[in-house]
Structures are given as structure tokens and as C-alpha cells.
Amino acid sequence: MKLTRGERIFEAANAALLTLVSLTMLYPLLYVLGLSLSAQDEVAAPRLLLMPLHPTLSSYAKIFAHPQLFDAYLMTIERTVLGLAAVLLLTSLTAYPLSRKTFPDRSFIMKLFVFSMLFNGGIIPTYLLIKNLGMLDTIWALVLPGAVTAFNLVVIRNFFESIPGEIMESARMDGAGEWRIFFRIVLPLSRPVLAVIALWTGVSHWNAWFDAMIYMQDTKHQVLQLFLRRTVIEASLSLTPGEEMNMARVTYTPETLKAATVMVVSAPILLIYPFVQRFFVKGILLGSVKG
Amino acid sequence: MARGDAELSGGHGYMQRQSAIRLRWRAYATHKQLVFMFLPGFLVFVLFSYVPLYGILIAFKHYQLLDGVWRSPWAGLEHFRRLFAGHAFNQALRNTTIIAVLKTLLTFPAPVILALLLNEIRFVRFRRMVQTVTYLPHFFSWVILAGILFSFLGSDGGFNKLLGLFGVEARVWLIEPAYFYAIVVITHIWQTIGWGSIVYFAALASVDPTLYEAAIADGASRWRRVWHISLPSIMPTVIIMFLLSIGHFLSVGFDQIYNLMTPPTSSVGEILDTYVLRRLLTMDYELGMASSLFNSGIGLVLVVIANRLVKLFDKEQGLW
Numbered sequence: 001m002k003l004t005r006g007e008r009i010f011e012a013a014n015a016a017l018l019t020l021v022s023l024t025m026l027y028p029l030l031y032v033l034g035l036s037l038s039a040q041d042e043v044a045a046p047r048l049l050l051m052p053l054h055p056t057l058s059s060y061a062k063i064f065a066h067p068q069l070f071d072a073y074l075m076t077i078e079r080t081v082l083g084l085a086a087v088l089l090l091t092s093l094t095a096y097p098l099s100r101k102t103f104p105d106r107s108f109i110m111k112l113f114v115f116s117m118l119f120n121g122g123i124i125p126t127y128l129l130i131k132n133l134g135m136l137d138t139i140w141a142l143v144l145p146g147a148v149t150a151f152n153l154v155v156i157r158n159f160f161e162s163i164p165g166e167i168m169e170s171a172r173m174d175g176a177g178e179w180r181i182f183f184r185i186v187l188p189l190s191r192p193v194l195a196v197i198a199l200w201t202g203v204s205h206w207n208a209w210f211d212a213m214i215y216m217q218d219t220k221h222q223v224l225q226l227f228l229r230r231t232v233i234e235a236s237l238s239l240t241p242g243e244e245m246n247m248a249r250v251t252y253t254p255e256t257l258k259a260a261t262v263m264v265v266s267a268p269i270l271l272i273y274p275f276v277q278r279f280f281v282k283g284i285l286l287g288s289v290k291g
Numbered sequence: 292m293a294r295g296d297a298e299l300s301g302g303h304g305y306m307q308r309q310s311a312i313r314l315r316w317r318a319y320a321t322h323k324q325l326v327f328m329f330l331p332g333f334l335v336f337v338l339f340s341y342v343p344l345y346g347i348l349i350a351f352k353h354y355q356l357l358d359g360v361w362r363s364p365w366a367g368l369e370h371f372r373r374l375f376a377g378h379a380f381n382q383a384l385r386n387t388t389i390i391a392v393l394k395t396l397l398t399f400p401a402p403v404i405l406a407l408l409l410n411e412i413r414f415v416r417f418r419r420m421v422q423t424v425t426y427l428p429h430f431f432s433w434v435i436l437a438g439i440l441f442s443f444l445g446s447d448g449g450f451n452k453l454l455g456l457f458g459v460e461a462r463v464w465l466i467e468p469a470y471f472y473a474i475v476v477i478t479h480i481w482q483t484i485g486w487g488s489i490v491y492f493a494a495l496a497s498v499d500p501t502l503y504e505a506a507i508a509d510g511a512s513r514w515r516r517v518w519h520i521s522l523p524s525i526m527p528t529v530i531i532m533f534l535l536s537i538g539h540f541l542s543v544g545f546d547q548i549y550n551l552m553t554p555p556t557s558s559v560g561e562i563l564d565t566y567v568l569r570r571l572l573t574m575d576y577e578l579g580m581a582s583s584l585f586n587s588g589i590g591l592v593l594v595v596i597a598n599r600l601v602k603l604f605d606k607e608q609g610l611w
Binding site: 006007010011014015017018019021022025026027028029031032035043049090091093094096097098100102103104105109112113114116117118119120121122123124125126127128129144145147148149150153177178179182203206207208209210214225226228229232233255258259261262265266269273274277280281284 | 324580
């Protein structure tokens with residue numbers, strides 16, 4: 001196709017603009033990467049705009065030697081694995097009966113789920129509930145509250161409903177019970193939707209920090225995101241408003257070390273990102289939430 | 292149906308109701324296996340989504356920890372009166388509204404524009420690259436993004452060094468109230484522009500290509516094609532997304548604000564959500580619950596309105 005002069009200018013300007021937008025969006029991240037590889041005395045140098053002249057891994061060596069980092073990594077892995085298992089198992093088990101037209105009261109139950117998306121008690125009663133259940137400082141406080149949510153349930157149930165009924169009917173004729181049909185037929189056929197839900201849930205557990213901040217008081221149970229928050233953000237401010245004065249926590253952290261912490265916490269996301277991006281895009285178009 | 296029958300038949304009502312219950316019971320009994328599958332997840336859901344609703348009563352009680360919610364004495368609307376008279380709450384309400392308006396006006400159009408521009412790129416590989424880069428911030432938590440920003444916008448940070456090339460004086464940007472809203476809006480665009488564009492980009496992919504061919508035959512320029520074909524074609528999607536966004540107008544992004552806020556910026560940064568959190572941390576449950584209920588009550592009304600408007604616009608759409 002031959003382009004007119006006007007079109008060529010349009011295309012060049014458009015490409016230039018999008019390149020500029022992309023670079024602007026990427027630059028803060030690249031800057032932090034460069035910072036994490038710098039020696040502390042190079043930070044103040046006005047030259048350091050991207051990569052240091054003499055890259056060093058010394059900040060990474062320091063951060064990996066930090067005893068809390070290891071605990072925090074373990075805690076985050078633990079909550080992500082348990083959280084994933086809970087979401088996938090409980091939500092799909094609950095969604096399956098609701099996908100069956102003969103299940104009693106199913107439209108009323110679906111309304112209960114949809115309403116929970118519109119209105120909830122907020123953090124104060126939820127905190128008091130978790131406290132009364134004796135779940136403070138246990139992994140269950142991070143795993144159970146999000147195990148069955150309306151959004152995931154509706155997406156999974158809609159997928160189950162789209163499975164042709166004849167497949168299950170013929171299995172029933174062969175004498176298969178509901179559990180068998182569920183595990184042998186429904187779940188294997190639902191792999192695409194379960195993969196999307198698993199990725200969503202995995203990333204959100206990896207990134208979660210608020211629940212851990214209010215439910216886990218012991219620093220041994222600190223998740224990775226909070227470790228980052230404490231070493232980077234709170235150290236930058238000395239204090240966050242409303243939180244108690246705790247001078248022991250306000251220690252001086254060099255900029256390079258903060259940058260290395262950011263990289264260490266986001267590394268797993270960066271590593272899986274190129275592979276999962278496609279799934280997420282598919283997921284967003286699949287997730288039309290209707291009761 | 293069964294209940295309606297029972298009410299209609301007057302004198303036999305009791306018997307009918309009994310048999311309706313028995314019918315319902317039998318319906319569950321015949322699905323025993325399904326009921327067992329359903330219950331564990333459903334109970335977890337009810338426990339964490341419905342049991343806390345009971346705690347809303349705290350907003351109307353003089354809550355005594357030892358007595359529990361129910362046995363604590365009633366307070367009527369006293370906490371709400373205190374709430375609306377309080378400076379901190381009114382400040383939070385004002386800040387929330389300002390941020391909500393700014394985000395609606397400035398963040399909302401950004402992904403639409405990005406999708407339109409991306410759609411004009413003919414080199415698929417370049418387009419994919421731009422998409423990969425712009426989606427990325429969506430995958431990071433606000434703790435990570437704020438960590439990056441505190442480094443980047445700090446006194447020795449990259450932003451100051453860039454500005455230094457043009458002779459602009461270095462500042463610690465995040466501790467100055469005057470820049471707080473600008474940073475909030477720009478970084479919000481940073482996080483959401485790529486991800487938000489997916490919906491519009493998908494809508495653009497379904498535009499009938501003959502429309503463009505006809506326009507080319509008529510000698511329409513590229514710009515006119517974007518303006519007169521692409522934009523009107525995705526307008527229904529844009530309108531629906533806009534109406535839906537009214538539903539969470541007051542949720543201005545707790546994660547973002549909380550992680551970007553510093554003591555010097557708290558006067559412009561405190562929002563309703565952070566106000567509730569502070570009440571929780573200081574164990575001032577009654578005031579926090581009153582604020583939280585005010586917030587979710589308005590939220591509910593807005594969602595219902597948004598859903599109505601969406602349905603008026605397109606009967607097929609809407610949340611329920």
C-alpha cells in the first residue's frame with residue numbers, strides 16, 4: 001500500500017509518541033534497576049541516569065544476607081500456594097452445584113454472591129471477626145477471607161454452564177456419582193478458566209500486603225511486600241502518619257539497598273510476566289461478571 | 292411458586308406451607324452430593340462476606356469490647372454527629388472528592404486514547420512491544436510501585452537528575468503537598484493506561500473494515516478516519532465503562548494513596564479509606580464504623596445508579 005505524505009507524517013508521529021510513552025513508563029523501573037547495581041558513592045553523581053559505570057552486586061549480597069528477607073519470602077510463598085489451593089478447590093466445588101439448573105434456590109444464592117460485591121461490612125467488622133476467630137497471626141487470616149469471592153465464583157460458574165450437559169448426562173448413565181463427574185469430567189474440561197483464575201489469584205496473593213499489615217503483628221510473619229514497605233517506604237519517611245513511633249525501625253537504609261529490595265521483591269513477577277501476559281489479556285475479556 | 296400457592300389457599304395455608312418446606316427439603320435431599328460439594332465454600336463465603344455485616348451495629352452502639360456488639364448500649368446517631376462535626380473526616384471527604392474528580396477527568400480518557408493510537412500502528416511487533424511495556428505496571432502492587440517512585444522521585448533520584456540537565460532545582464517531590472495530586476493522577480495513569488486499553492482495543496478489532504475502505508475511497512485522511520470511524524465505533528464501550536466507573540467513584544485507590552502518602556502530605560492525602568484505617572489502628576471502632584458505613588452506603592447508591600444508567604443505555608449490559 002502506498003502512503004501519502006500526510007499519512008507518512010501521521011505514522012511517524014504516532015510511532016514516535018508511543019515510543020516516548022513506553023520509554024517514560026519504563027524509565028523509573030530501569031532507573032531503580034540501575035540504582036540497585038550501583039555502589040553507594042556513585043548514587044549522588046549527576047551522571048547516573050540509567051546504568052552505573054561500574055556495576056556491582058554488593059547491594060544484592062547485603063539484602064540476601066538480611067534474615068527477614070528469607071522469612072518474608074517463605075511467608076509469601078506459603079500464602080500464595082495455600083491461597084491458590086483454597087480458591088481453586090473451594091470456589092470450583094461451590095460453583096459446580098450452582099451451575100446445575102436443578103439445584104434448589106440457586107438464583108437466590110447467586111443473588112447473595114452478587115450483593116456481596118456491592119456492599120460489605122468494611123475492614124473494622126472483618127478485623128474483629130478474624131480476631132474473634134483467633135486467626136490473628138495465623139496464615140488462615142490471609143488465606144480464608146479471599147477463598148470464595150463472588151467474582152471468581154461467577155466466572156467459574158459461567159464456564160461450567162457452558163459445558164454441554166450431554167457429556168455429564170452420559171457419565172451419569174454409566175453410574176458415575178457427582179464427585180466423579182466433577183473431578184473426572186468438569187475440572188479437566190475447565191482448565192482454561194481455572195488457569196486464568198489461578199494466575200489472577202497467584203499474582204494478587206504475591207502482591208497482597210494490607211491484610212498481612214493488619215492481621216499479622218509478629219515480624220516473623222511479615223510478607224514480602226511488607227518487608228519492602230518497611231525497608232523502602234517507611235525508611236524514606238522515617239514514619240508513616242498514624243503509625244506508632246518506633247525508633248528501632250527507623251534505621252538509615254542506603255538508596256542502593258532500597259533499590260535492590262524493590263528488584264528482589266518484583267523479580268518473580270517480572271520473570272513470569274512475559275509468559276502469563278497473554279493469559280491475562282484473555283482473562284479480562286472472559287470475565288464479564290453477570291449473575 | 293410453592294410459597295405463592297400456600298398464601299392463596301387460605302385455610303389450608305398451614306398444611307400447604309408444611310408441604311412446601313417438605314418439598315424444598317426433598318429437593319436438597321435428592322441433591323445430597325451436590326449439597327456437600329457446595330457447603331464448605333458457601334460457609335466460608337457467608338462467614339467472611341455476611342457475618343461482618345452484623346458488626347455494622349457498632350456504628351450505632353457504645354461499643355464495649357468485653358460486652359460484645361449486641362450487649363453494648365445503644366448510641367443512636369451520636370457517632371455520626373461526631374463524625375460530621377470532626378475536622379479529620381471532613382478533610383478526608385473533601386480530599387476523596389477532589390481525587391475522584393481528578394481521576395475521572397484525567398485518568399479515564401487515557402486508555403481510550405492509547406487504544407486509538409495503538410490501533411493505527413501497522414507493525415504488529417512494535418504494537419505488541421508497546422502493549423507489553425504499558426501493561427507491566429498493572430502487575431505490580433502499589434508497594435512496589437511506591438518503592439520505585441520513592442527512589443525515582445527522591446532527592447538524588449533519576450527525576451531530579453533529568454530535570455538537572457535543564458537546570459531545574461532538585462526537590463523531594465513526594466513530601467510537597469502542592470505536587471501530591473499531580474503525582475497521584477500521573478502515577479495512576481502510569482499503572483492503568485495499558486491494562487485499561489485492552490477493552491477498547493478489543494472493541495476496535497471488531498469494527499467493520501469496509502467502513503475504513505469506503506472512507507479511503509472518499510479520500511478521508513488518517514486523522515479523519517480515527518475521528519469519524521474508530522472513535523464513534525468504540526463510543527458505546529467508552530460510555531459503558533464511564534457509567535460503570537461512577538459506581539466506584541469514592542474508591543479512589545486506597546493502596547496507591549496509602550503507600551504514596553507522607554506526613555507532610557497527609558493534609559491533602561487523607562481519604563475516607565485511610566481515615567477508617569486510622570480509626571481501626573487507634574481502636575476507635577465506633578467512629579471508624581460510622582465513616583465506613585457512610586462510605587459503603589454512598590457506594591451502594593452509586594453502583595445502583597450506575598447500573599440503571601448502563602441498562603438505560605444498553606439493555607444487554609450492566610452488572611446484574
